[in-house]
Amino acid sequence: MIMKFRIFRYDPDKDNEPYYQSYEVEASPKDRILDCLNRIRAEKDSTLSFRMSCGHGVCGSDGMRINGTSSLACQKLVKDFDENEVILIEPLEVFRVIKDLVVDMDPFFERYYSIKPYLITNTQPPEEERFQSVEEHRLFKDAIRCILCACCTASCPVNQDKSTQAYIGPAALVRSFRYLFDSRDEGSQVRIALLDNKDGAWGCQTKWMCTKVCPKEIPVTKEIFEIKKRILDSKKDKK
Amino acid sequence: MNFKHDIVIIGAGLAGLRAAVECVEEADVAIVTKVLPTRSHSGAAQGGITASIGNEEEDHWEWHMFDTVKGSDYLSDQDAVEIMVKDAPRVIYELEHMGVPFSRNPEGKIAQRNFGGHTSEYGKKPVKRACYASDRTGRVVLDTLYDQCLRHQVKFYQEHYVLSLVFEEGKCSGLVTYDLSSGELNLIEAKAVLLATGGCGKIFKTTSNGFASTGDGLNLAHRAGIPLMDMEFVQFHPTGLYPLGILVSEAARGEGGILRNNKGERFMERYAPTVKDLAARDVVSRSILTEVREGRGFEGGYVHLDLTHLGEEKILERLWEITSFVRIYLGIDPVHEPIPVYPTCHYLMGGIPTDTDGRVLQDESGAIAKGLYAAGECACVSVHGANRLGCNSLLDTLVFGRRCAKAMKTDVLKIGHHPVSLEPLEKAKEMITSLLDRKGSEKIDGVRRNMQSLMMDYCSVFRDEKGLEKGLEGIRSLKTRFSDVEIVDKGRIFNYELMEAVELGHQLDLAEVILLSALYRKESRGAHFREDFPARDDKNYLKHTLMFREAPEVRYKPVAITRFQPEARVY
Structure with missing residues (x-):
């Protein structure tokens, strides 16, 4: 044909x-x-x-x-x-x-880097592996499918809108989620401080385009929602 | 433009990134990669990384060593294998501490699964040795190491294509790169250059390798006078997705998948009675093609990989990626239907000869090529010999990438930058200009496709003298046609046609080296199977092949045998 x-x-x-x-x-x-x-x-x-x-x-x-x-x-x-x-x-x-x-993918990777995409720990690791239960691992198992193709960020109406283009974008948030919900990570406070602003997790307007286009079927919008919830919970804890 | 670094690493796959992480704090290090970071082919590794940490059942490094040596059909250097398998547990814990999201067992420890050729008690039964993250192990390790590089601010020259290595007075002193985004040439001076450029699977028609796996680093070294070792040993992975050749991880069989012929028989029972579907890859690939040749395959030349008895939950949890490939590309659901598979070119056991610290060797006596290092698939230490076991490649990249970096750190402290002339830059400029100005009647794609078919027809799983000679003749005539290739794109920005022309030149050179190495080895060992010499011949060929550009073109190097004497290889 x-x-x-x-x-x-x-x-x-x-x-x-x-x-x-x-x-x-x-x-x-x-x-x-x-x-x-x-x-x-x-x-x-x-x-x-x-x-x-x-x-x-x-x-x-x-x-x-x-x-x-x-x-x-x-x-x-x-x-x-x-x-x-x-x-x-x-x-x-x-x-x-x-x-x-x-x-030009440079801005994409710069934003990705801005969320501190690595395990933050303060305590010395044991000689062997850190323990993590199957249930704890399951919390972020979808997020580790991300291949940084940028399809989500490119489709996001918030990123497309000139007035809100400073939004960090769904791909960076998926990676934030991956570390925020990793039981081994000890950087919650730092991460929440980075995400708790209008261009961070709150930039998401729940338009679902990221979830729709994700080639790896990651529930992106849901994960961003979980981040928002986590930010709110951390504030409740403080009170 | 001119740049200068202590250490320049070519390639941003696992070996290159691991090396960079190791030396970034003490040396000025930069990575040159022809693709964007995280696009390197290490990311396509699925099944896992082996280490005898024994989280699921008893295991010992001695067993891992025996399996690796036996898997290599006794051609690996056992001193190097011992270093690798003893270091493996440390590698796994280090990755875990860096944040690699390994799958877990019910105790919360790193989960391990079966993989081909990995056994307990020296071959008695399969052992769970492969540490994994579902079936995307390579990708998550690549991501984690890239993140570590970002964290430590490693300098990346991304989408820069290396045109040549610069040698001054016999010492590798830098490289010339072509910036794909601007068409500019750069001279990068370095005290140490690490080749971590991966394999060359794209020489073959059916391959699991990505478009970038064109073997540039191997041939850059060869053109600079470095021999290539054991190039006849090209691994065909038994289960490439038919007809695309995309990898269907051995993890599928590790988790209980079964190969079946057109009669529904579990045919591996006949070829490997003890471990069956979990035999080494060369054995399984030959078995599949034997079934097909004897009329027990399916039309088109494939067999079935049956996962249907594993259940949806296990399949989706542990084999999500391959399930997705099968669904997307074939419209088949492996939960309910068998997967059509056939052997696909996967891995090059041979490569640039190095010592166990990644220093490149320039001849059979073991003389060091100053300033030049190699690690990962493009290197040949040799830990894989004539056939690599699954999950030993990631281990290889991480163990020797790190060791290489340690050696470079020590070596560069002792020396300054060697003054580099502008001549290599001028030469590269001339090469690009002459390629762009050339008038001719051939196109890259035609020559490349011919090469890929020739190599598949005459130099894949089964070989013989007649075929190899035909292949050699064919590749040589393609080289003549290649000199008549015209590049239509004269543009400056992202001129991929120009890059592919240079790549094709490397591929044709390497195809010739592979064919010649295969012709010289008149025996069958591991992945190199000669139908005219079907037996292993330890008396004459228990030695490494070294192919040189200068006569005498073939020379040999003894194999280091320490713990395990060669014996019959039965699975």
Whole structure:
């Protein structure tokens, strides 16, 4: 079958404005959209730029908008689309476009770093492992599926809105959740101080887009809600 | 631009990150990676990391050592294996203390599971030795180590592609990089350079490896005159998802999954009566393809991996990722239906020869290549010999990544920066210009696909002289075609076509080295199976192959045998 694509193009060295280019490629139903993009590069236009690495939804490189929805190009298959439709491929929103589908991820990783994405401990660990019960581990087991693809942050209406774009975003909050609810972590106070503000956990307006697009099926909105609850509980404890 | 650091690490996978964490406090260290951090292929490791911590049942490092040596078909250097398995428990506790979210057993300790070739009492029965975090172990360790690098402010040159290593008076003194985001060339001076660039699975058509696994580091070293060791040993993982080749972790069998042929038979009972589906990978891959050859596979050339008896809860808790892959890519639910699998190129046992502190060796006598270090899949210490056991690769990266960093720290204290001329930068500029200016009739994709098919047809699980020679002839003619490749993209920013052209040059060189090494080894050992020489030949081939660019191209190095004398390898 022949699949039709309309792809966002922009090369700052050549183009004053972004534009869309149409391509048609031979494809089979089980092909990934990533396979189609690679076929376009191989057969039609090798100047098309996009990131990729593992090709099966583990590395998080190939986040992009497919028919308007942030997704991994390696996780969407041709059979998910109608043969007659034109598949629209665009870069992730929220981030600055560098070239074609490649966006500037630096601000994403800066925000990620700002939440202190590592175990904070004050006590000396034992010689062997720290204990953690199966139940304690279960509390954050969904969050460790996060691959930092940024699909959630790119789809978040709060991050997309210029007036609220300082919001730290769902991906950073998922990682905060992962440490806040890890029984081994002793940094709750520091973490809560970082999150208890309008651009932190309270920036979330419960729009559910993050949960909807997450390629790893992480209950993102629910986890952000749990963070908010934890912040409130910590205040109650103080009183 | 020119930059200067004490230590430059090429590659941001587990070996590179672990090394960086080790030396960042005492040395000025930078990591160069051609992808963004956390996109390296270590993240695709699923099943676990082995250590004889015995959380589930009795275990000892001596058993782990025996299994690793036997798994390697007695080609691993036993001094190196001993170092690795003895260090393994420390590695696990260290990762746990850093925050790695290991799965837990009912006692709250790190959970462990079965993995192929890992046994108790020297081969008597399978032992639970693999520490894991569901089936995303590599990814969570990669994330944790990246977070540690951020915390310690390791400098990253991300999306920088290394074009060449710089040698001054025989010492590696830096490297030249191409910044993908700007097209600029940089000369980075260093007192020590660590190659941690991973494997080269993308030489083969069917592989579990990501797009970035093109073996650049291996060939950068080779072009600089370093031999490559044991390159004939390429591991085909038995259970790649058919037809994509994506990894379906051995953890699936560790948790009780069973391989079945088209008659529904548990065929591994015939090939490995003691441990069955948990035999070493080379054994299981050959068994699967034998079933297919003898007409007991499914049309297209695959068998079934059956998890349906495990129950949904266990499958989703311990094998979430692979369940998701199978559902997405094949539309099959492994809770209720078997998974179609076939062998997929997974891991390179061979690589850049090093001592047990990661110092690169430049010949069979063990002379050190000054300033150059290697760790992880691109290195060959050798702990995996002719066949690696599952979950020993993550261990390898963490043990030797750290040891390498310790050696570099000590070595760089003693020396200053060697003055570096601008010549390497000029040379790299010329190379890029000539690639971009070249007119020709070939395209990268055509040459690359041909290479991948040739290697699959003639140099995968079963090999023989006729096929290997055909493969060699084919690769050599592809090299001629490669010199006629034209790069259409003349752009400056994210010109992936240009990078892929350089990568393809490396891949073709490495394909040739692999074929030659396979031709020279006229025996069958581990992952290298010669149908024309089906038996192991310890008398003539219990030795490491070293391939040089200069004649004599093949030389040999003895195997270090300390505790375990070679014996028949039966599972």
